[in-house]
Amino acid sequence: MPIRTPSLYSQDDPITEALKPPPSETEAQRQIRLQEEAEAKRISEQIDEDLRQEREILKRRRGEVKLLLLGQAESGKSTLQKQFQLMYRPHSLDQERVSWKTVIFFNVVRSIKHILTTLESWEDAMNETQPEAKFGVPGSSSAGMSSPRSASPYRALSPVSSKASTSALRIRLLPLVGMDAALADRLSGGVTVSGSGKGSVFVRTGWQSRTLENAFGRKRQQHIDNGKAPEVVQDPLTQDVNHMLEASSEDIKDLWEHPTVRGLITARRLKLDEWSEFFLRNISRISAIEYIPTTDDILHARIQTMGVAEHIFDVNIHGKTVSWHLYDVGGARGQRHTWVPYFDDANAIIFVAPVSAFDQYLEEDPRTNRIDDSLQLFTQICSNPLLKNVHLVLFLNKTDLLKAKLDNGLRVAKYITSFGNRKNDYETVVQYFRAHFLQVHRRNNENRRVLYTHFTSVVDTKATQRIIGNVRDSIFRGYLQSAALV
Ligand SMILES: Nc1nc2c(ncn2[C@@H]2O[C@H](COP(=O)(O)OP(=O)(O)OP(=O)(O)O)[C@@H](O)[C@H]2O)c(=O)[nH]1
Numbered sequence: 473m474p475i476r477t478p479s480l481y482s483q484d485d486p487i488t489e490a491l492k493p494p495p496s497e498t499e500a501q502r503q504i505r506l507q508e509e510a511e512a513k514r515i516s517e518q519i520d521e522d523l524r525q526e527r528e529i530l531k532r533r534r535g536e537v538k539l540l541l542l543g544q545a546e547s548g549k550s551t552l553q554k555q556f557q558l559m560y561r562p563h564s565l566d567q568e569r570v571s572w573k574t575v576i577f578f579n580v581v582r583s584i585k586h587i588l589t590t591l592e593s594w595e596d597a598m599n600e601t602q603p604e605a606k607f608g609v610p611g612s613s614s615a616g617m618s619s620p621r622s623a624s625p626y627r628a629l630s631p632v633s634s635k636a637s638t639s640a641l642r643i644r645l646l647p648l649v650g651m652d653a654a655l656a657d658r659l660s661g662g663v664t665v666s667g668s669g670k671g672s673v674f675v676r677t678g679w680q681s682r683t684l685e686n687a688f689g690r691k692r693q694q695h696i697d698n699g700k701a702p703e704v705v706q707d708p709l710t711q712d713v714n715h716m717l718e719a720s721s722e723d724i725k726d727l728w729e730h731p732t733v734r735g736l737i738t739a740r741r742l743k744l745d746e747w748s749e750f751f752l753r754n755i756s757r758i759s760a761i762e763y764i765p766t767t768d769d770i771l772h773a774r775i776q777t778m779g780v781a782e783h784i785f786d787v788n789i790h791g792k793t794v795s796w797h798l799y800d801v802g803g804a805r806g807q808r809h810t811w812v813p814y815f816d817d818a819n820a821i822i823f824v825a826p827v828s829a830f831d832q833y834l835e836e837d838p839r840t841n842r843i844d845d846s847l848q849l850f851t852q853i854c855s856n857p858l859l860k861n862v863h864l865v866l867f868l869n870k871t872d873l874l875k876a877k878l879d880n881g882l883r884v885a886k887y888i889t890s891f892g893n894r895k896n897d898y899e900t901v902v903q904y905f906r907a908h909f910l911q912v913h914r915r916n917n918e919n920r921r922v923l924y925t926h927f928t929s930v931v932d933t934k935a936t937q938r939i940i941g942n943v944r945d946s947i948f949r950g951y952l953q954s955a956a957l958v
């Protein structure tokens with residue numbers, strides 16, 4: 473009598489009786505039946521596994537917190553997201569480190585391009601008019617010209633400089649500046665966004681791994697298949713730019729320190745973004761061939777977010793692990809419509825408003841002051857009926873840059889007339905801005921919810937992580953009180 477392999481069906485099962493193989497079953501028929509039974513068993517186990525995973529997802533969903541990071545472009549939302557990542561998933565930032573090199577090089581190349589273009593148009597204008605007429609206008613009275621630290625803009629014209637001439641520097645830096653488009657293309661994967669102002673690059677979630685994939689295509693996959701660590705694989709384009717940067721490092725330093733450039737900055741004829749200054753100050757370190765971005769470099773790197781990027785962190789609090797879904801949105805006006813689908817089930821919002829931006833205007837609409845735009849946007853968020861129950865946190869951000877601007881003598885009243893003749897010191901200014909945001913909140917607060925405010929500089933890791941801990945505790949208290957979530 474042939475030995476039967478245990479069947480899928482139990483011997484006591486009445487169905488088993490009905491499905492029993494006919495006594496006349498041949499060996500070949502038996503083999504086919506066993507194969508079919510094994511396949512049915514595999515499918516059944518797969519269904520069980522799918523159900524188990526679904527139950528797991530549902531269970532986690534019941535215990536998850538959905539946190540939106542909102543605010544205008546350049547307010548610091550993605551930087552704050554990086555701080556969450558550092559705190560709750562530090563290894564993932566290490567894995568991305570190499571991809572940030574491309575962003576930082578792009579930031580450097582764009583900054584040099586901006587300096588050279590401004591220099592060129594200034595020199596053109598200089599050929600037509602006297603230097604005194606060109607400089608001096610806003611800088612001499614309001615931009616701290618009398619400060620002992622600030623060089624006179626007229627010095628910029630001094631022929632005594634021992635530095636290379638700006639035109640010689642321009643010629644030598646031209647090949648590097650020419651890499652701008654290729655770097656932009658690498659980061660955006662060929663996607664361009666209309667109305668993106670000075671030609672900024674937008675990236676979607678997951679760009680870090682795609683940057684390398686775009687560079688290598690299947691070759692990278694082979695590297696991985698061959699067991700080579702993907703972290704050591706560097707984009708050849710980024711490496712080319714690295715070599716060019718290393719060769720031009722002294723020229724970049726000369727350009728950055730050139731009296732004409734210094735003069736234009738002091739006279740506020742050349743306005744550089746804060747990250748430009750950070751990277752140009754550190755150019756010797758950044759252009760070294762062995763350069764790997766530090767965490768501080770990653771926090772200063774600038775790339776615009778496109779749409780909404782979701783980041784998931786397991787947050788442990790009082791022995792309970794809760795899954796936090798962080799939504800980092802693109803803040804430019806053309807991106808704001810993408811936020812709405814996330815309003816429905818949000819538990820909390822951190823609204824990020826850069827208080828250093830009082831002297832800046834929107835890239836998307838150069839007539840709108842950035843503080844005004846932040847206040848308008850905050851009004852819309854506070855009054856939105858879909859958000860009336862969310863936990864609301866306000867970060868008055870970039871306080872480090874605000875301090876630096878005030879120290880340099882920049883006067884708030886020149887840009888925000890209602891500031892009047894109040895004292896132009898840090899404490900008065902931040903309290904003035906805070907009062908405006910509180911007023912918006914008070915006027916749009918049917919549900920009498922609390923607004924938690926923090927003065928922040930989200931590039932400062934230690935201080936920001938302390939504040940994140942604070943925000944986490946306050947959100948968690950609300951979360952426990954919500955009967956639906958317990
Ligand atoms: N010094 C300083 N720089 C900051 C601060 N917050 C953000 N930044 C810098 O400002 C730039 C813009 O920050 P992001 O976090 O990219 O801005 P965002 O709000 O995500 O902008 P979008 O994605 O365009 O909406 C980056 O270069 C940051 O390093 C801050 O508190 N202090």
Ligand SMILES: [Mg+2]
Pocket residue numbers: 549550551775776777800801802803
């Ligand atoms: Mg962003």
